[in-house]
Amino acid sequence: MPSPQRADAVARVAAKRQVLHGNNRNQLIVLRCRVCGKWVALRVDPDDLAAHNNGVFIQNAMPYLAPELRELLISSTCPDCWAVLCPSDPLAYS
Numbered sequence: 001m002p003s004p005q006r007a008d009a010v011a012r013v014a015a016k017r018q019v020l021h022g023n024n025r026n027q028l029i030v031l032r033c034r035v036c037g038k039w040v041a042l043r044v045d046p047d048d049l050a051a052h053n054n055g056v057f058i059q060n061a062m063p064y065l066a067p068e069l070r071e072l073l074i075s076s077t078c079p080d081c082w083a084v085l086c087p088s089d090p091l092a093y094s
């Protein structure tokens, strides 16, 4: 069992981490879907974008973005195309 000091430090780091992400979402980025060609605009924190570009996994760098919007940054696939290409219902593939 961790000491109370350690548990307190872990809680402080977790709280700080929550505050750190998405606080300053003033950078507008516009990406074009490589499937349908539609342009999609996102507002992100430039520090989070820099962290992602430096190797931080996007789910850790921008936890405030929905998964389908994070996919836009990963594979340039818009949420509409992502829903068609990767349906959450496994029976949709048959």
Ligand SMILES: [Zn+2]
Pocket: 033, 034, 035, 036, 037, 038, 077, 078, 079, 080, 081, 082
């Ligand atoms: Zn698309």
